[in-house]
Amino acid sequence: MRKPGIGIVTLFATLVFAATILVLTVSLTQSVRDGLRQSAQQTIGGDISLRLFHRATTIDEIAFLETLGTLSLTIEQRVMVQPSDNQQVVLSELKAVDAAYPLFGHLKLSPDIPLSEALGTRDGTPGIVVGPELVEDVGYRVGDTLYLGGQPYQIRARIAAEPERKFRLFSLGPRVIVGLDAYRNSPLLAPGKQVYWYLRIKLPPNNARSPDQIIAAIEDRFPDSGWRIVSAADGVPGLERIGDFASAFVSLMGIAIFAIATSAIRNALTADLATRRPRFATLRSLGARPQEVATSIIWQMGLITAFAILIAVVLTVIAGEVLGPLFAEMLGFDVRPTFENGTLIAGFVFGFVALVSINPIRDASDASPAFLFRHQDHRETQDTIKRRSTKLIITKALIAACLLGIAGALIDLGWFSLVLLAVLVGCQILFVGLGRIIRAMAGRLSTGHRLSLTLRLALRNIARPSAPTVTITASFGLAMTCLTAVMLFGSLAGQHLKSVLPSQTPDVVFFDIPPKEQDAFQAEIQRTDGVQSVTQMPFLHGRVTHLNGVPLTQAQVPRRYHWFLRGDRGMSWTDRPTAYMTESTLTDGHWWPPESVNEGLASLDASVAQAIGAAVGDSLTVNIMGKPHNVRIANLRQIDWTRLDLDFPIVLSPMSSAFDHGVISAVQLNDTMDARTSMDPILETHRDIPVIFVNDVLAKLTGLFDGVVAGLLTITPLATLGAVLVIICGLIALRQRQTETIAMLRALGIRPSQITRTGALETGLMVAISGLVGLMAGSGIAIIAAQAIGTIDLAQVATIAGPMIATAFGAIVVLGFGGGWILQAASLRAQAGWRG
Template sequence: MADISATGAHSTVRQPSSLALSFAYAMRELRGGLRGFAIFLACIALGVASIAGVNALAQSMAGGLANEGRTILGGDVQLELIQREVTPEERAFLNAQGAEMMTIADLRGMARTADEQSQTIVEIKAVDDLYPMVSELIYVDGDGIKSAAVHLALQEDDGTFGLLAEGTLAARLGVEIGETIRLGEHAFQLRGIIEREPDRLSSGFGFGPRAMISADGLVASELVQPGSLVEWEYTLAFAEPLDQAGLDAFEASANDAHPDAGWRIRDRTEASPRLTGAINQFAQFLTLVGLTALVVGGVGVANAVRAFVEAKRKVIATFKSLGAAGPFVFRVQFFQVMAIAVFGIVIGLVVGALVPWAVQLLFGDFLPVPLDTRLYPDALGLAALYGVLVALAFALWPLGTVRDVPATALFRDIGGNSRRFPRWIYLVGAAAAMIGLGVVAFLVSDSRFIAAIYLAAAGASFVILRLVGWAVMAIAKRSPRPKSTAAKLALDNIHRPGALTPSVILSLGLGLTLLVALALIDANLRRQLTDSIPDVAPSFFFLDIQNSQIDGFKDLIAEEAPTATLESVPMLRGRLISLQGIPAGEFEAPPEAAWVLQGDRGITYEAEAPEGTELTEGEWWPADYAGEPLVSFIDEEGKQLGLELGDLLTVNVLGREITARIANFRAVEWQSLEINFAMVFSPNALAGAPHAHLATVTYESEADDATELALLRTVTAAFPGITSVRISDALDEVNALVEDLALAVRGAASVTLIASTLVLAGALAAGHRHRLYDAVILKTLGATRGRILGAFLLEYALLGLAAAIFGLAAGSFAAFAVLEYVMTAGFTFLPSVAFGAVGIALLLTVGLGLIGTWQILGQKPAPVLRNL
């Protein structure tokens, strides 16, 4: 060891502070293996793998969508119009682009059996002879043969048009291939079950299964009437696919040539914008969850490093006894710890990189598009950066304490150096790494607002949990001495030097906070969909009621449901073009109000304020108003958008731009399920515009299924063109989506809970030697195994209770903040959900403590006493 002496005679070998020498000694120390670092490796690898895997999977899904963009869209460019077809001038412009163009009409309708006894809502897709232009639709015919001959399947044969349907539709109606399904005024023959619809993703979420017919079949059904809610799609496929510059040039020329068309233009790079947005948002959420797991794992890193320093005290003492300087001792231990951290990061990166391949292999048949399975360096680089920063942030503090501890203290003090604070430079380094972690998380987030909330909450949780840990120790130290020996031992263990209290409460508290928050968010969202529905809510929504049908429809409802309340309003579709003179696409809207500017919105007009309308600002227009167009806007989203009374907004309705002035704001309770609109116009604003009506039917008392289904059959038979949406069926569809989302959220949250469990196990492992000494000495003095076990279990139960109380409070507050201010969904504290998480915490702590304690109690006293 002469070569590390600080006072050796030969200057050529006096290099105890050199990086190369300290690194060499660190690597030499690692030859003994990684014993004691299992928790360290697991914490780092788990967090890095979750972040790398989530981001790689999101990018592979986005890549898959981009690769299949032309197939999903059905071509290179698509122009969408609501409630109207293109004009001759617009069609001439599109035909002059030198591309094939197919036309599709999307609408909702009611499919019925031939005997009118069964019916269900369907998403109807009427296609022309060019469909599909760039891929194949595969269906199975009556002989069980797969085919792609869409035109032949849909054509008219002996006066009957064909229909292709998803298997769900056939199952709901109980029909087989070759039998009849009625749409509108025509009976279609079911000629095949759709197995693969290439452009299904571009249609977004629907409330019913697909029914595909021909354009001529749509005419025969008489479903399209003036004002019907039909989306017309015109898709162009160029012989030589345009690059992005060409696609942008086409969109600009289309808008310049027909500025008032009101069409929405998409190209193959945004074939499924809703799905792409959902993937990005969910990936961001899961990344934050993964970062939480990594940060929670950082506590495990700190525990492991403390245990490492404690185990190396003889080595450190030997170094310092031979004159090694403090910086040299620090660097030797630092290089070892970071080498192990890098090993854990590499493991996490390998696992994360393989996630897209694993998902494609295991779930490829269930995915909407094939994943673009390849390495994503940016996703892996981000995860590696997070891993390095977490390792530095949590390792520098315990490593820094070894520098200034004298060799004599290292030999004599079996408590180690856990009570000592490192020099300021190590504290600054740890703080800089933690700040860097927050800065990276903030900068890479798509939603800086959400990221800022997360970082603030995480930082506050760490500080508060540290304070809770110290408070528990202080209370245990100052509390009256109980008569029970087990209770005395438990309290002493909680506050003694080197106690597990801060680590256990920090790790378990963070995991519990996330568990309680996610559980309450999940339960509240479900409650919003079911329990929060008013006692008296509509049973049905009826759409596409024509002006010529509205009186007959009202008479039918009065006859068939005399105790029910019928409400109806005129309804059109419109798209916001500009607000305050700013184009909608350029308007900076907060996330919670952005939906108002996206896509088409249902709009209506009213001469007088509807019954129950609550104006929050402004006045309603007179019944005979005939001045400039006015509009009533929803209050909450209006304020979020920065709108004020007198501001102008422009809406495109049926290719006509209407500019109206905001006359008032009104409160809207969407949860009531009553007829509500974001915008209600004065009647003169929409004078002469063709429209249909929207109606609701509400029973005075809850109607049973038989009553509702009987009304549904009667209305559908009398008015085949009216679309009936049964609220209970719609909620079932939404609940199914929420269940899938909740399953993914629970899976992501489990990563953090696993990290918390690992950290807790690491904390218990770090205190194993102290527990062993305690148990042996107590057994030697005559303590029974049961008394020692009771003392340890009481200690773990008290720590678990303290962490559970914090997790309950912090998790509830986090759920409240997310639901109220991010999702604007409302919050209700649900004791059964929250206290269920508390029970899990106590079982977790006591269970792990029991496992560790049982192993300790089995040790023979003699070998331990000889080594004291």
């Protein structure tokens, strides 16, 4: 360490890079997870949140909940905001709040006035506060008058920050907030309207019962209430899962980048030990035992690793200071690197370095004193490769098992962590196998006399057992797989969202249509220019509670289907399937005849049925408006949820006396028609009926998706950088081993330009082959993943993937052949007697 060579310098730089990425990804994601859990009270609005759909809470329910702590009641509904003049109506997400709101956090207004003052009544007109979109995009100002359901409200302030909306990933319109008392008598609260009633509880400080115990008491007291209950102690449903998966993926990428970079560490260590082999042979000739030589190298590696971890921690703290305010502004809570997993991270780094260093250290410590006289290590035949003892193999297996356990703990996603690690290890094994195949094929081809001397020499170098063929192939192939998968998936899925999906969805959706007006409303739409088809269905919510009389719990179904049991689900009923429903494949059972009125039949999504263990003929209990209703499963449908069309996971047979409900109308327009222009007459006539323009929704979905892809693209290039470090370190090791060989070739008359071409060929072939296989593997993963969000046309894949893969392969070829040329030329210039 007094005079480190290029091998040690490269090793240290690579280790700092890899350790910093690992520490940064794991520590920041853990901080985000902790922040999400700690801010759950603000996000759900209380310690416990209860939600009802369609029906209001009863006096008994409110009286009981008030005994548990401070209670806040709010109403949420999607409504059309109407200006006082002829301006366009705007779909908004309304919230009516009581005096206790908010229980946690603070609603920030601009101007900064108390909420009670902003929502109070002045001169007979109640107040309203609006989201910034209505001010910045629509042009409303403080003091303007708006109408909700025919009732006037005066804008008193703009919403600067809303506690419950902090982590809202998606919304259909800007927020507007009014007082609960002023809104109670609104016609928008008529029976059948799509209204959410939220009851949020703030537990007292001296509360002796846990949230789970309180929830159990609520369910025992009102077993048929039908509400969805959420505890802040369990995190935010949906958001918690998204945060866990996002954190797990980022942590996995950090582990993958470190694993890729450790190949570079091994190559750099091999290069350094190769240059110091004469020193080790001298020590052995003076009586030093192999264990003493190995111990000195181990101490060196331990000190270098510890110092690299220390620098990585410092760099992570600096990065946290830079990125922390950005995350805090975006997420709403302080994000700083947390080192509670510091011991695990340090153990993972030391363990991985030990795993890749065992063989090089053993080879170096066994250097024979005869090396001073005969260069035995360059007789690269199978006879000179030392056999690994059983003890060494067991040691490496134990270290690898410990590393997998630590990696699973760092990802922290239960059994799914093992699945992610299995995929990562499987890909690594695939490319290690590819590297061995390349090495074997190069050895066979190098004996062909028809090939040029330069190419044969390059193939022979690739085939050498000491060449970094396997490490370069494994690391670069894995990096190209990750990068290609993310980029191609983003392109295919983005193309589906922007081009394919709009043609598979309705253009306009009206909802909350009063049932008594649905026929007249449908006839009016059909008379509108440009309307191609109209699909109209009743709509309400219900919660599935029992299967064949046995209660259903989330513990009984896979996690990805918890959404079906966690709360109320949208459902409808019909006498015959719609045109879209007929496109869904019936996997079992048959549709009921049109005259099946009040027979209590149901059509269920086949995937959901499989998850909950239901079959045709089974009985489902559905809680609708606080009352249980039993239905029998008549058929199972394989619904394509990648298409945003009018369908429901549960569709019931017709009924003569229907529940209080609203009606949804999905309108398909001709391709040449503009949706807003076509629907203007309807919006003027029916200003209170909420409407969704699907193109606007798709634009928001596309924006969210583009943001996710952009985030992934900021991580995956780091894997490519790690692979480049592997290539550089491997080539440095190879060049230092070939010093005497190159001198011999020069003595035999080989020109420097030929030797440089040899370096370019061997590097280019390794990088090009592994890169091409990585491109193919990544393309396959991207296509499979893109199929999950919609049917992908092969012609579309060729159009998008063809130019992308061709461009990427061209860049890989330039990187491989050009980089090999440059490194070989630099190696020649660094040797005495080669300058000029």
